[in-house]
Amino acid sequence: MARKQSFVGEKSASSRRAFLVGTAALGLAACSRSLDPAELGLDTASTGSIRPKISVDPAVTNPGVMYAAVTEGPFVLPEIPYEKIPRAFRRQIVPDPTGEAPGTIVVDLNNHFLYLVQPGGDALRYGVGIGKAGFEWSGRANIQYKKQWPTWTPPREMIARKPEVAKWAGGQPGGPNNPLGARALYIFKDGVDTGYRIHGSPEWWTIGQNMSSGCVRMINQDVIDLYNRVPGKTTVVVG
Numbered sequence: 001m002a003r004k005q006s007f008v009g010e011k012s013a014s015s016r017r018a019f020l021v022g023t024a025a026l027g028l029a030a031c032s033r034s035l036d037p038a039e040l041g042l043d044t045a046s047t048g049s050i051r052p053k054i055s056v057d058p059a060v061t062n063p064g065v066m067y068a069a070v071t072e073g074p075f076v077l078p079e080i081p082y083e084k085i086p087r088a089f090r091r092q093i094v095p096d097p098t099g100e101a102p103g104t105i106v107v108d109l110n111n112h113f114l115y116l117v118q119p120g121g122d123a124l125r126y127g128v129g130i131g132k133a134g135f136e137w138s139g140r141a142n143i144q145y146k147k148q149w150p151t152w153t154p155p156r157e158m159i160a161r162k163p164e165v166a167k168w169a170g171g172q173p174g175g176p177n178n179p180l181g182a183r184a185l186y187i188f189k190d191g192v193d194t195g196y197r198i199h200g201s202p203e204w205w206t207i208g209q210n211m212s213s214g215c216v217r218m219i220n221q222d223v224i225d226l227y228n229r230v231p232g233k234t235t236v237v238v239g
Contacts, residue, residue, distance in 0.1 A: 031152070031180065031197045031215035066091050067221050075149065075176055077220050080204050089113075089127025089208045091222050096123040098237075105198070105226075105236040107216050109138065112208045114198070114216065116229060124229070126222045128198075129206045131214035137196050143234040144188035146227055149174030155195065177202055182220040183227040187236060198236070199223060 067080035067090075082090055089112065096117050098106045106115040106123075109130050115123040131137065151171040159166050172178055181200020188194060198216045200223035201207075207219055216238070218226065 063090055077176055080219055091126050093122055094125045096121055105234055107238040126218055127207045129209050129211050129217040132210040137214050138239045139189060140237050141187050141189035143185045143236055145186040147184045150180045150184040152178050152180045181223060183223045
């Protein structure tokens with residue numbers, strides 16, 4: 001993947017389309033082992049849609065609305081104390097710095113941002129946590145499936161490192177304390193499951209840090225928002 005100019009710091013109108021898309025080795029372990037879609041019960045349908053007029057969406061501009069408590073059936077997500085989250089990592093509308101087509105998800109590993117590119121030159125930006133050293137993944141792929149309240153299955157490599165998670169070798173049921181959070185978007189490359197996900201996390205304080213085993217983690221309220229905006233087969237660029 002070609003390396004382009006970073007868009008950290010100053011972004012002028014003429015330079016904002018430059019974006020760093022680096023290459024990195026595939027990590028030894030990802031967020032969960034590869035499973036057959038039928039086994040996971042994944043949503044293969046095209047659900048949700050991109051909303052071009054995002055600038056008038058109060059849930060984008062009002063953090064009290066964005067990060068309020070969420071109740072879905074038996075599950076309750078607590079309100080996020082957004083004042084404790086650096087402003088840069090809260091959901092917001094920004095000029096698109098990526099140059100990618102509308103509807104593309106772009107993860108900027110250097111700056112811990114995820115962009116959902118919109119028509120008209122804007123992007124919806126979310127703060128993310130990413131893989132720690134040795135567990136990074138980058139490339140161009142697509143979101144093959146999406147799942148609400150996903151089951152988390154630790155990969156064998158993680159069980160070897162952390163024997164305490166062996167109890168979930170058969171899968172931890174979905175719920176507010178599940179490491180995959182309220183939603184998961186499954187990254188495939190050339191039709192093959194990479195084992196990496198974009199997913200929610202109950203550990204909102206880790207956003208903006210390198211903490212995970214290679215996956216892209218989001219605040220649960222943010223990953224629900226992203227899930228509702230993107231259809232299946234969405235292009236994702238991580239770099």
